[in-house]
Amino acid sequence: MSQTHARTPVRGPTPRPAHSGHARLARGLGWFSIGLGLAELIAPRALCRAIGLPGRETLVQAYGAREVATGIAILASHDPTPWIWGRVGGDALDLATLATGYEHDNPRIGGLALATAAVVGVTLADVACVQGLTADKRLPPPGRFDYADRSGFPRPVDAMRGQAADFAVPADFRIPEPLRPWTSGAPASGRSGVPA
């Protein structure tokens, strides 16, 4: 029998783990989000006291709900990228809120600075994660792999066109007869024409 094996060599795998490091980082951020969110929901007063922002308990709880929802979405989604972008937006909100506490009379300025540094660190991790996830999805540059010789046919395409014309399309797979004139581009033989 004739064989037309592909001439381009078949490759083994390029080393690539089943989960990318960025996907693992995203899952870690998801769990972190849930943990932080629960803390903000359960203990808003203690958190506000620690950073010298009394009276913001309701706002902190709202942030907590946001964190929990985002964390669940990251863990449950097929593609966490948009939810990590959501975290970046949330980080900006957190930093803006923390910025309002930098006043001369804040007795907890040390705690506030620590919290700000932590949020900056997490923001950097979020940005790195989202950039990595986006890069993972990017296609390789065109032209790196050449499959132009992989026709699967033993002869040029034009010589193969219609080679299976001997195949009889089963009756249950044929176009309904009334539609044939339009799909074949010519009137069906023996038909009197198209009804008005």
Place this chain on the structure above:
Amino acid sequence: MKALVWHGTADIRCDTVPDPRIEDGRDAIIKVTACAICGSDLHLYDHFMPGMKSGDIMGHETMGEVVEVGRDNTALKVGDRIVVPFTITCGQCDQCRRGNFSVCERSNRNRKLAETAFGHTTAGLFGYTHLTGGYPGGQAEYLRVPFADATHIKVPHGVSDETLLFLSDILPTGWQGAVQCDIQPEDTVAIWGCGPVGQMAIRSAILLGAKRVIAIDRVPERLAMARAGGAETIDFSQDNVVSRLNDMTGGKGPEKCIDSVGLEAHATGSLDSMYDRVKQAMMLETDRAHVLREMIYVCRPAGVLSVPGVYGGLLDKIPFGAMMNKGLTLRTGQTHVNRWTGDLLRRIEEGQIDPSFVITHTVGLEDGPAMYRTFRDKQDGCIKVVIKP
């Protein structure tokens, strides 16, 4: 034995699992010599198809050597070389007698689940959710083949596994996709998706005599392979598909359209796909129907839409008004593999086509999990992965 086992979303591992054993007199056990990752396996990998359970063995494109046969199976003997069709067929029910093997009435052992989801049962499938029987798949060292006296394609020795393996699924699936179009010599056939099934559909349309084949994708190497097979191509990341198809057909549209994409249309390729992706995330829709919408819109009136691409559940915003008013014919379904394989095996043996052209990667089972990700992300030039256990 070693097998590729589903543990959750994007979590497939090469595990040690119990060897299969004969459970019914019609069974056979094969030692797998080659298997492949199918594009529809990615729907399971990404967990868009419901009905998977942690511990399920993946794979429905498999071939090998018979090593054990049930006492009632007189069709096979130890040492036979067989390709295993992905649809499990009893060969005796009303649908099997009609050649509608993919809707076999007996082989789905979880028929109640299928009846709930689809209204009626469909055939059992290897490694493809508990909706279709929960049968262990063939990405493993050994496979139990239920109803093996009917569920097999005997193949000759002396032809490579790579050339024969795709009789299990993608070759007959691409072929049925083209046959469903009832291609006429003047037809222009547009094919969405240049993955493995799309590539086979392109070759099938050429062999069946289509005047023009136009293939649509965005991955450069897939488009190059499509052109090698005789297709003109449209890169949907560069061009508006509807405009280009209308331009290329003098404004009439293609007579025949084939959807080789299915439920996971590129999520950011168009506004409606992004809309679908958001609805999927909110569990308001299961499938992204971008290709179906585009086909209905661009297909020439009185044309045919053929859908070999896999859909799983509920689709939104289908322009059925256009479908009805244009008088389009829709043909779809899982592949009736054994209906076509006798003819296709002859064409392979006669040298009309060698399906191994599509293979880009060959690996061992232990590399399977990583290759799922490479294939899903279209990295490393990956179009088709063959696994040699």
